[in-house]
Amino acid sequence: MNENRVVITGLGVCAPNGTTLAEFQQAIEKGVSGIRHQPELERLGFSCQIAGMPELSPERIAQYFSPLEMRNMDSTGIVYGVIAGLDAWQDAGLDTAAANEPDWDTGTFFGTGTSGIDKFRWAINKIDALEIRKLGSSVVVQTMASGVSAFISGKLGLGNRVSTNSAACATGTESILMAYEHIKSGKAKRMLAGSTSDSGPYIWGGFDAMKVCTFKHNEAPETGSRPMSATASGFVPGSGAGALVLESLESALARKARIYGEIIGGHINSGGQRGGGTMTAPNAAAVQRCINEAISDACIKPGDIEVINGHLTATSKDAFEIANWKEALGCSKADFPYINSLKGMIGHCISASGSIESVAPVLQLHHGFIFPNVNCEDLHPEIAALIAEDRIPQKRLKKSFNILAKASFGFGDVNACLIFKKYKNG
Numbered sequence: 001m002n003e004n005r006v007v008i009t010g011l012g013v014c015a016p017n018g019t020t021l022a023e024f025q026q027a028i029e030k031g032v033s034g035i036r037h038q039p040e041l042e043r044l045g046f047s048c049q050i051a052g053m054p055e056l057s058p059e060r061i062a063q064y065f066s067p068l069e070m071r072n073m074d075s076t077g078i079v080y081g082v083i084a085g086l087d088a089w090q091d092a093g094l095d096t097a098a099a100n101e102p103d104w105d106t107g108t109f110f111g112t113g114t115s116g117i118d119k120f121r122w123a124i125n126k127i128d129a130l131e132i133r134k135l136g137s138s139v140v141v142q143t144m145a146s147g148v149s150a151f152i153s154g155k156l157g158l159g160n161r162v163s164t165n166s167a168a169c170a171t172g173t174e175s176i177l178m179a180y181e182h183i184k185s186g187k188a189k190r191m192l193a194g195s196t197s198d199s200g201p202y203i204w205g206g207f208d209a210m211k212v213c214t215f216k217h218n219e220a221p222e223t224g225s226r227p228m229s230a231t232a233s234g235f236v237p238g239s240g241a242g243a244l245v246l247e248s249l250e251s252a253l254a255r256k257a258r259i260y261g262e263i264i265g266g267h268i269n270s271g272g273q274r275g276g277g278t279m280t281a282p283n284a285a286a287v288q289r290c291i292n293e294a295i296s297d298a299c300i301k302p303g304d305i306e307v308i309n310g311h312l313t314a315t316s317k318d319a320f321e322i323a324n325w326k327e328a329l330g331c332s333k334a335d336f337p338y339i340n341s342l343k344g345m346i347g348h349c350i351s352a353s354g355s356i357e358s359v360a361p362v363l364q365l366h367h368g369f370i371f372p373n374v375n376c377e378d379l380h381p382e383i384a385a386l387i388a389e390d391r392i393p394q395k396r397l398k399k400s401f402n403i404l405a406k407a408s409f410g411f412g413d414v415n416a417c418l419i420f421k422k423y424k425n426g
Contacts, residue, residue, distance in 0.1 A: 006183045007423055009257040010092025010245030012084040012194070013359045016052030016238055016346045019060070019083065021091060025363050028371040029396050033222040033345045035236055044201050048213035050221040052238030052347035053199045054080055064155075072138040075116035080241035080352070081148040081196030082155065085110065088192060088243035089156055093257055097157025105251075107160030107188055109178045110149040110243070111171035111195035113351035116142035117202040148196050160188045168410030169311070170268070171195045172242060172354025173418055177266040179246045180418075189251040194243030197352035204237040212280075212315060213237060225348075226375040227312040227341035228322075228383050228392060235313045238347030242355030244362065249425075259423045260366045264403075265298025266418040267291075277413040281317070284324055287415055291328040291407065294417035302329040305337050305419075306401040307370060309361045311409045312341035313348050319382035321409070326386055336387040337405075338397070344374040354408040354416065361404050365422055368400040 011021055016034025018024030027034070035052045042049040056079070064082050065073065073079065085108070089096075097103040119142040126134050141147045146164040153162040161182065167174045172195035179191035197203065207213050214234035217224030226232040252259055269290045271283025295302055308325060312318050326336060342357045349356055364370055372395050379389060400422075407417040 003184050004186060005249035005262060006180050006246055007249050007252050007262045008244050008260040008362055009247045009252050010088040010094070011260060011359050011362060012086065012088030012091060012243040013356060014054045014080040014084045015240045015356050016054055019054050019056055021087065024359070028342065028345065028360050029369060031345065031372045031374045033374065035221045035224055035347050037218065037221050041201060046201065046208045047215035048208050048234070048236065049218040050224050050236055051204065052236060052349065054240045072136055073142070074119040074122060075142040075147065075198065076200065076239065077112055077115055077196040077198035078142060078148050078151055080239065081110055081194065082151050084194055084196070084241035084243040085152045085192055086155060088194070088245050092245035094245070096155070097159070102157050102159025104159040105189035106191065107158050107162050108149050108152055108192040109163055109165055109175040110152055110192065111165040111167070111175040111351060112145055112148055113166060113168070113171065113197055114203060115145050115147045115198065117198050118200060119143050121202060152192065166351065167414050167416070168412050169350060169353055170408040170410035170414045170416040171351040172356065172358060173406060173408040173416035174268055175355065176244060176246070176358055177268060177416060177418055180263045180266060183246055183248050190245060190247045192243060193246055194241060195352050195355040196241035197239045197350045199239040203239070203350070207237060223375055225314050225344050227314045227344050228318050228373065228380055229314065229376040230378045230380045232314040232318065232380070235315055235343065236347035238349035240346070240349050240352050240356055242352060242359045244358060260362050262421045262423045264419050264421045265294055266416070267293035267297055268416045269293070270415070271413040273413045279413070280411055282409050282415065283413055286413065287324040287409060288328040290415035290417050291325065291405070294405065294419055298419040300403060300419065302331070304403050305329065305405045307364065307404040308337050308339040309357055309404065309406045310339055310341050311407055313343055319380055319386070322383055322386050333386065334388050336391045338370050338391055338393060340371055340373050340393065344376070358406055358418065361406050361420055365401070365404055365420055368398065370397040370399055372396050
């Protein structure tokens with residue numbers, strides 16, 4: 001059986017440093033941060049009082065939701081996901097399905113961690129106050145995990161598989177890989193892939209309590225997220241959504257769609273919380289296996305990878321991650337690929353991180369640049385001992401390249417890796 005080639009024809013993003021594709025691209029090329037001081041986190045006594053949150057006006061949100069939908073909307077993740085998803089759809093030049101006929105050839109995998117946590121809190125308080133009749137009809141769709149994919153499906157008339165995945169910080173990368181495999185095997189012509197994460201203290205509080213978030217930069221928010229830095233002191237929480245329209249090459253060519261790039265392989269696995277892996281720490285053997293299996297699936301050699309977009313969260317695991325990449329690729333200090341982390345600009349967007357961080361590499365691949373790593377002017381000595389410093393660009397590089405690897409590693413010892421390629425027909 002011939003397998004379909006899978007290309008990317010649409011991009012959408014709702015990130016802390018840009019809520020349109022143009023804004024986001026400009027921000028990542030210039031190294032612009034979207035991390036701000038959050039008065040509510042300070043009021044609640046959080047150690048980390050900074051975070052990355054998309055900034056959206058009521059007028060912008062009203063372009064995507066009806067007044068009835070917005071009247072009781074209290075799920076930031078659904079808002080971000082719908083905006084990113086519908087923007088990607090429009091960017092791909094696609095129309096919504098005819099009123100009475102679903103688009104049987106198109107579906108969505110749109111992941112999340114926890115949906116509508118503020119709505120949950122409101123509903124719980126109503127129930128505890130014996131006011132169950134005041135809950136209304138919006139609680140279920142906003143608090144069910146698949147609420148975001150249900151909203152998107154309804155707005156676009158999707159008739160193929162519609163589902164929400166969840167794999168901690170690997171969620172977004174997993175959703176893209178699932179969509180890629182679905183199209184590759186001929187089960188759909190197009191899939192909208194992405195993920196989203198709610199904003200706010202009820203999402204971020206657990207991480208603050210675990211002491212994995214930085215508390216040293218409350219007065220200087222934009223310097224707080226420091227991947228690969230010697231002075232990294234924990235991650236900065238973030239939120240938002242990213243979305244990609246994936247399509248069979250045949251379908252994209254038939255409708256003369258613009259093609260941003262191609263997905264040529266990937267892999268997902270788990271370290272089983274064995275061999276050094278725990279709920280919060282990765283199993284090195286599993287990480288390396290995930291990378292190598294992705295390379296094998298893409299039918300390339302390790303040396304073909306020119307750029308890596310890492311998970312790199314600004315924690316003690318950054319050097320460990322780079323050591324795993326180096327071992328998996330079998331490369332020397334000097335010939336390690338270029339590597340960057342978006343988290344210096346947007347923080348760690350939890351379940352949305354993999355999808356937002358996949359939009360950025362596709363833009364790099366298509367437009368021929370490598371975005372800068374910010375806040376790592378004091379490179380961690382363990383990382384400097386592993387790879388050459390020029391492999392970690394701190395200024396935007398104008399550079400055309402062919403193959404990029406994107407990886408995400410999540411709580412529960414789960415790993416996901418994607419291989420993107422510059423599109424060349426034939």
